[in-house]
Amino acid sequence: DAGITQSPRYKITETGRQVTLMCHQTWSHSYMFWYRQDLGHGLRLIYYSAAADITDKGEVPDGYVVSRSKTENFPLTLESATRSQTSVYFCASRGGGSYEQYFGPGTRLTVT
Amino acid sequence: DAKTTQPNSMESNEEEPVHLPCNHSTISGTDYIHWYRQLPSQGPEYVIHGLTSNVNNRMASLAIAEDRKSSTLILHRATLRDAAVYYCILRDNNQGGKLIFGQGTELSVKP
Numbered sequence: 001d002a003g004i005t006q007s008p009r010y011k012i013t014e015t016g017r018q019v020t021l022m023c024h025q026t027w028s029h030s031y032m033f034w035y036r037q038d039l040g041h042g043l044r045l046i047y048y049s050a051a052a053d054i055t056d057k058g059e060v061p062d063g064y065v066v067s068r069s070k071t072e073n074f075p076l077t078l079e080s081a082t083r084s085q086t087s088v089y090f091c092a093s094r095g096g097g098s099y100e101q102y103f104g105p106g107t108r109l110t111v112t
Numbered sequence: 113d114a115k116t117t118q119p120n121s122m123e124s125n126e127e128e129p130v131h132l133p134c135n136h137s138t139i140s141g142t143d144y145i146h147w148y149r150q151l152p153s154q155g156p157e158y159v160i161h162g163l164t165s166n167v168n169n170r171m172a173s174l175a176i177a178e179d180r181k182s183s184t185l186i187l188h189r190a191t192l193r194d195a196a197v198y199y200c201i202l203r204d205n206n207q208g209g210k211l212i213f214g215q216g217t218e219l220s221v222k223p
Binding site: 031 | 144146148154155158197209212213214215
Protein backbone atom coordinates (compact mmCIF):
# COMPACT_ATOMS: atom_id res chain seq x y z
CA ASP A 1 0.00 0.00 0.00
CA ALA A 2 1.21 3.45 -0.82
CA GLY A 3 1.63 5.96 1.96
CA ILE A 4 2.36 5.45 5.62
CA THR A 5 1.09 2.44 7.50
CA GLN A 6 1.22 1.29 11.09
CA SER A 7 0.86 -2.16 12.56
CA PRO A 8 -0.76 -3.46 14.55
CA ARG A 9 -3.70 -1.06 14.69
CA TYR A 10 -4.74 -2.38 18.09
CA LYS A 11 -2.66 -4.14 20.71
CA ILE A 12 -3.29 -5.32 24.25
CA THR A 13 -0.28 -6.38 26.26
CA GLU A 14 0.63 -7.04 29.87
CA THR A 15 2.84 -5.00 32.14
CA GLY A 16 6.48 -5.96 31.75
CA ARG A 17 6.22 -7.39 28.27
CA GLN A 18 8.17 -6.12 25.31
CA VAL A 19 6.11 -4.82 22.41
CA THR A 20 7.13 -3.36 19.06
CA LEU A 21 5.03 -1.01 17.00
CA MET A 22 5.82 -0.90 13.30
CA CYS A 23 5.79 2.05 10.95
CA HIS A 24 6.37 1.80 7.21
CA GLN A 25 6.34 4.52 4.55
CA THR A 26 6.62 4.14 0.79
CA TRP A 27 7.77 7.66 -0.13
CA SER A 28 11.44 7.28 0.88
CA HIS A 29 10.99 10.25 3.18
CA SER A 30 14.14 11.01 5.12
CA TYR A 31 12.44 12.12 8.34
CA MET A 32 10.26 9.90 10.50
CA PHE A 33 8.62 10.61 13.85
CA TRP A 34 6.84 8.82 16.68
CA TYR A 35 4.21 10.57 18.79
CA ARG A 36 1.91 9.46 21.55
CA GLN A 37 -1.51 10.89 22.28
CA ASP A 38 -3.23 10.40 25.58
CA LEU A 39 -6.93 10.91 26.11
CA GLY A 40 -7.83 14.59 25.94
CA HIS A 41 -4.32 15.72 25.09
CA GLY A 42 -2.34 16.81 22.09
CA LEU A 43 0.44 14.75 20.58
CA ARG A 44 3.83 14.46 22.27
CA LEU A 45 6.98 13.61 20.36
CA ILE A 46 8.76 10.45 21.52
CA TYR A 47 11.62 10.04 19.02
CA TYR A 48 12.46 11.19 15.55
CA SER A 49 14.91 10.21 12.85
CA ALA A 50 16.53 12.36 10.18
CA ALA A 51 17.78 9.43 8.10
CA ALA A 52 18.65 5.76 8.37
CA ASP A 53 20.80 5.13 11.45
CA ILE A 54 20.21 8.66 12.79
CA THR A 55 17.74 9.03 15.66
CA ASP A 56 17.15 11.62 18.35
CA LYS A 57 15.02 12.00 21.45
CA GLY A 58 11.85 14.02 21.57
CA GLU A 59 9.84 15.27 24.57
CA VAL A 60 9.02 11.90 26.19
CA PRO A 61 11.61 9.24 25.21
CA ASP A 62 11.90 7.35 28.51
CA GLY A 63 10.84 3.71 28.27
CA TYR A 64 11.06 3.61 24.47
CA VAL A 65 13.68 2.44 22.01
CA VAL A 66 13.81 3.13 18.27
CA SER A 67 15.91 1.95 15.40
CA ARG A 68 16.09 2.81 11.73
CA SER A 69 18.15 0.41 9.69
CA LYS A 70 16.12 1.11 6.53
CA THR A 71 14.76 4.42 5.32
CA GLU A 72 11.21 3.13 5.02
CA ASN A 73 10.85 1.55 8.45
CA PHE A 74 10.90 3.12 11.91
CA PRO A 75 9.90 0.63 14.62
CA LEU A 76 9.17 1.75 18.18
CA THR A 77 9.85 -0.73 20.99
CA LEU A 78 8.57 -0.63 24.54
CA GLU A 79 11.15 -2.80 26.29
CA SER A 80 9.09 -3.36 29.43
CA ALA A 81 5.59 -1.99 29.02
CA THR A 82 3.96 -0.06 31.83
CA ARG A 83 0.34 1.01 32.30
CA SER A 84 1.38 4.64 31.80
CA GLN A 85 2.31 3.74 28.23
CA THR A 86 -1.31 3.00 27.39
CA SER A 87 -1.91 5.46 24.60
CA VAL A 88 -2.50 5.97 20.90
CA TYR A 89 0.76 6.04 18.97
CA PHE A 90 1.15 7.90 15.71
CA CYS A 91 3.98 7.60 13.27
CA ALA A 92 4.71 10.36 10.76
CA SER A 93 7.13 11.04 7.93
CA ARG A 94 8.38 14.05 6.02
CA GLY A 95 10.50 14.57 2.94
CA GLY A 96 13.82 16.33 3.46
CA GLY A 97 12.90 19.45 1.53
CA SER A 98 9.25 19.43 2.52
CA TYR A 99 7.27 21.16 5.24
CA GLU A 100 4.36 18.73 5.57
CA GLN A 101 4.33 15.77 7.92
CA TYR A 102 2.17 12.83 6.89
CA PHE A 103 0.68 10.84 9.74
CA GLY A 104 -0.23 7.20 9.90
CA PRO A 105 -3.60 5.95 11.18
CA GLY A 106 -2.32 5.24 14.66
CA THR A 107 -1.89 2.22 16.93
CA ARG A 108 -4.05 1.99 20.01
CA LEU A 109 -1.99 0.26 22.73
CA THR A 110 -3.44 -0.91 26.02
CA VAL A 111 -1.15 -2.16 28.78
CA THR A 112 -2.95 -4.17 31.45
CA ASP B 113 10.44 25.39 22.15
CA ALA B 114 8.16 28.35 21.58
CA LYS B 115 4.60 27.79 22.78
CA THR B 116 1.22 28.60 21.35
CA THR B 117 -2.05 29.44 23.07
CA GLN B 118 -5.42 28.55 21.57
CA PRO B 119 -8.99 28.51 22.89
CA ASN B 120 -10.02 25.06 24.04
CA SER B 121 -13.15 24.99 21.92
CA MET B 122 -15.15 26.96 19.38
CA GLU B 123 -18.50 26.54 17.69
CA SER B 124 -19.51 27.43 14.18
CA ASN B 125 -22.54 27.16 11.97
CA GLU B 126 -22.35 25.25 8.73
CA GLU B 127 -21.46 27.31 5.66
CA GLU B 128 -20.29 30.26 7.76
CA PRO B 129 -16.67 31.43 8.03
CA VAL B 130 -14.63 30.37 11.02
CA HIS B 131 -11.70 32.26 12.51
CA LEU B 132 -9.47 30.18 14.76
CA PRO B 133 -7.02 32.34 16.74
CA CYS B 134 -3.55 31.44 17.98
CA ASN B 135 -1.18 33.45 20.16
CA HIS B 136 2.56 32.85 19.96
CA SER B 137 4.18 35.79 21.67
CA THR B 138 7.57 34.06 22.07
CA ILE B 139 7.94 33.20 18.40
CA SER B 140 11.47 33.48 17.04
CA GLY B 141 12.59 34.66 13.64
CA THR B 142 13.14 31.13 12.31
CA ASP B 143 9.81 29.69 13.48
CA TYR B 144 7.25 28.83 10.85
CA ILE B 145 3.58 28.80 11.87
CA HIS B 146 1.94 25.51 10.99
CA TRP B 147 -1.64 24.38 11.34
CA TYR B 148 -2.71 20.77 11.50
CA ARG B 149 -6.10 19.30 12.20
CA GLN B 150 -7.16 15.97 13.61
CA LEU B 151 -10.50 14.50 12.68
CA PRO B 152 -12.04 12.02 15.14
CA SER B 153 -10.17 8.71 15.29
CA GLN B 154 -7.61 9.78 12.69
CA GLY B 155 -4.05 11.01 12.61
CA PRO B 156 -3.39 14.72 12.20
CA GLU B 157 -3.32 16.20 8.72
CA TYR B 158 -1.53 19.27 7.44
CA VAL B 159 -3.68 22.34 6.78
CA ILE B 160 -1.44 25.29 6.02
CA HIS B 161 1.75 27.07 7.06
CA GLY B 162 3.40 30.46 6.78
CA LEU B 163 6.30 32.59 7.93
CA THR B 164 5.38 36.26 7.58
CA SER B 165 2.91 36.78 4.78
CA ASN B 166 -0.71 35.69 4.65
CA VAL B 167 -1.21 32.39 2.86
CA ASN B 168 -4.08 30.76 1.01
CA ASN B 169 -4.61 27.21 -0.15
CA ARG B 170 -7.56 25.04 -1.10
CA MET B 171 -8.34 24.20 2.52
CA ALA B 172 -7.94 27.48 4.36
CA SER B 173 -6.27 30.87 4.73
CA LEU B 174 -3.68 31.89 7.28
CA ALA B 175 -3.53 35.48 8.46
CA ILE B 176 -0.33 36.39 10.32
CA ALA B 177 -0.05 39.51 12.43
CA GLU B 178 2.60 42.00 11.42
CA ASP B 179 4.59 41.39 14.63
CA ARG B 180 4.08 37.63 14.18
CA LYS B 181 2.91 37.23 17.76
CA SER B 182 -0.46 35.90 16.68
CA SER B 183 -2.13 34.27 13.70
CA THR B 184 -5.60 33.23 12.60
CA LEU B 185 -6.67 30.21 10.61
CA ILE B 186 -9.66 31.01 8.46
CA LEU B 187 -12.06 28.40 7.11
CA HIS B 188 -14.12 30.28 4.57
CA ARG B 189 -17.21 28.08 4.66
CA ALA B 190 -17.32 25.53 7.44
CA THR B 191 -18.77 22.13 6.66
CA LEU B 192 -19.67 19.30 9.01
CA ARG B 193 -16.50 17.55 7.85
CA ASP B 194 -14.43 20.39 9.28
CA ALA B 195 -15.33 19.40 12.83
CA ALA B 196 -11.93 18.51 14.30
CA VAL B 197 -9.22 19.58 16.70
CA TYR B 198 -7.08 22.29 15.12
CA TYR B 199 -3.49 22.64 16.24
CA CYS B 200 -1.38 25.76 15.83
CA ILE B 201 2.30 24.79 15.93
CA LEU B 202 5.57 26.65 15.70
CA ARG B 203 8.14 24.71 13.76
CA ASP B 204 11.82 25.51 13.90
CA ASN B 205 13.58 24.47 10.71
CA ASN B 206 16.81 24.22 12.67
CA GLN B 207 15.59 21.25 14.72
CA GLY B 208 14.73 18.68 12.09
CA GLY B 209 11.35 20.26 11.60
CA LYS B 210 9.87 18.50 14.57
CA LEU B 211 6.39 19.60 15.60
CA ILE B 212 5.52 20.38 19.21
CA PHE B 213 1.75 20.07 19.59
CA GLY B 214 -0.26 22.06 22.09
CA GLN B 215 -3.79 21.34 23.26
CA GLY B 216 -5.47 22.64 20.14
CA THR B 217 -8.95 24.05 19.57
CA GLU B 218 -11.84 21.65 19.23
CA LEU B 219 -14.12 23.01 16.52
CA SER B 220 -17.71 21.87 16.40
CA VAL B 221 -19.89 22.70 13.40
CA LYS B 222 -23.65 22.91 13.74
CA PRO B 223 -25.93 22.18 10.78
